[in-house]
Every structure is written in structure tokens, then in C-alpha cells.
Amino acid sequence: MKIEIWSDIACPWCYIGKRRFESALAEFPYRDQVEIEWKSFQLDPSIPEHYDGSELDYLSKRKGMPAESVAQMFEHVKSQAAGEGLNYDFDTLTVANSHLGHELIHFAALSGKQDAAKERLLKLHFEEGGDIGKLETLIEVAAELELDVAAAREALTGREFEDAVDQDIAEAHTLGIQGVPFFVIDRKYGVSGAQSSAVFSQTLAEAWRAGQPLTMAGDSTAEACGPDGCAI
Template identity: 60%
Template sequence: MPSMKIEIWSDVACPWCFIGKRRFEAALAEFPHRDAVEVQWRSYQLDPGLPEHYDGTELEYLSTRKGMAPQQVSQMFDHVAEQAKGEGLEYRFDKVAVANSFTAHRLIHLAAAHGRQDAAKERLLSDHFEHGKDIGSRDYLTALGGDLGLPDADVEELFTTDKYADDVRNDFEEGRALGISGVPFFVIDRKFGLSGAQPAATFTAALNQAWQDANPLVLVNSGDGEACGPDGCSV
């Protein structure tokens, strides 16, 4: 059966990435060939230099590290939260625990090895933006690994070895090679790219276009059979 591969570069510390995930999922659910679609989450970090634990609020972090005025940050929070609400998400920026997402990305790669990649991505995004969980915390990530049914020994390796670190960095490098400078970014069959949390209708159009491109209609002996046209029918 023909297949389509969709790679999504995304950071679990990116609010638009969760919104984009929901909009993409809405389009995919209505796509007639969805069973032939493979989705792979790719790692991206908005701020690789962020400490594992940042002592401050999300507002303070963006104000101090990104140089944004507090009022501007608050307005951005309100806008993003309103957009999230439209997708059934309840963002709590006042509760967000600012943390480095590198180990969380390694956990997603581990989950992928056990067929639980999307579930890991979903939980990390929801826990970060809706429930104030610390995605850089060893205790949190260990508990999440258990919830996902991942082997305890494999989860422990995330904190005692550098397993999957190269996989995360390779995602970064591939993203840069493709010219990705912001997330979410959706790549279909390495031919079509969509930047940002596009409306579901835009994802639908892209899916249809990519499918037609990969599965062109081939006419066989098109001139030999009887048919009807604007001027009448064959006799």
C-alpha cells in the first residue's frame, strides 16, 4: 500500500507546537488515506542553552532572556491561550515550569523505540502547558516513562548515560539542513514543507496535494473506449 511520511520538527516547550499538533490531527482524521500515513516527531530546541531548571516564571524567563517587555509577553500569552482554547486546550502560562527540554526529547526517542512516540509527545506538551509539570525533572520523566509503559531500565539510562542524545542532535542537524528556523514545521515526503500552526484546512490541502503528487493518475489506452464529452457520446 502506498505510504506517506510526515516528519514534524517540534519542541515540547513551544506553545504553538501543541496547537499545531491538534490542527494537524484534525486534518489527518479526515484524510481518506490516513492509514497509509506515517508520522514521525523530530526534535528541536528553541533555547538549547536553558538550564535544566530555571528559577523563575515563564513571563520572567521571556522578559529577561529574550529581552521582551513584560506587557508584551502577557499580551502574547493571552493571544496564544485563546488560540489554544479554540483547539480544546487549557494553557496555564502562570503555572509553566521553565526547564531545558533536551532530556524530554531523548525520552520521546526512547518512546518511539517502543511504539509510544505520539503518546509521549502528547503527555509532555499537555503536562508542560496545562498542568505545570517540570519537564526537566528526573522524577517527572521517570514517572512519565512508567505511565507510558517503558522499561524502567531504559528510562534510567536517560539519566546515567547519553543514550539517544545523538539522535536528538541529528534531528537538530537535519532541521538546520532543511532550513528550518522555527517550529512547528511539517515536512511531507521530504517534498512539501509547512511552517507554523496552520489552520486544519491548510494541512488538508497539503495532504491532498502530497498524495496526488506521490500517486499520479495513469491513463491506460485512454483513446480506445467509448465515452461521453461536451459534444455528445460515442456512437
């Protein structure tokens, strides 16, 4: 079974959805036969590399959302995150363009550390106030993950994975994905949003059954008809 997950590093529900999905996957009896691929998505590609202002300021001014509504939204999201063991800090969050961070995740995939890179960048962004759009910050992450730091710097400065990120985003649009997180299972099942672990568990089980050959029941020697005639 292959599961492709479109998400944005700058999406608070994507981190929550990751945790809920992981809880379901941990209980899935066939988890060792599941391949996970993280796909890039940007909720707002227009964010500058560095934005001078808070997340509340950004959403209220650039998105035209009332500051009080944004503050209420933050409290709701923080509460949901806390329920998954995550400690969001919107006061220290650094607003930055996530494209380069997605490029690092693609680079990490070459070493089998795509999920680790995704996890580290989400934590950095939502819990630690790190700048996911800053080259040096991303190089530090590469070092933490024990990736080839020189190769990571070369890949990010040369934008070697810029097209790969853009292709992920274009593919999402082709599939009709307009919001994240979005989980695609074997290109047959789609799960939108940070659903409960129960929903993920149910979908995993259903998708697994659908992808398996028939389970035979009864006596395989029972009389039947075939191309060569019928049993006597």
C-alpha cells in the same frame, strides 16, 4: 506518505499545531497509509536544566521582551489553544530545558509510542506545570506510558539518545528550518507554523496526489504508437 514534524516540547504553537494537524489527518481518507515521525528541535538550548522564575520572568529578562508584551502574547496564545481544546496555564508553567524530554520521546519511539510521549510531555508542560527537564518526572511519564521504566532510566541517565536529538536539530538547520512547528511531507512539501486544519488538509491531499501513479481514464485499448510501431 511520510510526514516528519520538527517541534519543541517548550513551544506553545507546537501543541496547537499538533492539534490542528491531527484534525486534518483524522479527515484524510488515506490516513492509515501515513507515517508520522516526530523530530526534535530546541528554540532555546541555553535554558538551564532548571530556571528559577516564571515563563513571563524568563521571556522578559532573558529575552529582553517587555513584560506587558509577554502578557499580551500569553493571552493570545491561550485563546488560540482554547480553540483547540487545550487549557494553557502560563502562571504555573515550569521553565526547563527540553533536551532530556526529547530524549525520552526517542526512547518511546522504540516501543511505537513516540506520539504518545510527545503528547504527554506537551500536556505536562503547558497544562499541568510539570518539569520536563527533571529526570524523575520523565521516569514517571515513562511509567504512565507503560514503557520499560528501568530501561528508560538507564537510557536517560546514560544520555543514550543525546546524539539523536542533536542530529534532529542539525538536520533541521540543514533543511533551513528556523522555527517550529515545521511539517515536511515526503521531503517535497514543507508547512511552517501552526497552520489551520484547512491548510493541512489541502496540503495532505496535494501531496498524496503528487505521490501516486497516474489514474488511467478512457479506453485503454485506444490506438497509440509505441516502441514496436503504431496500432493499425
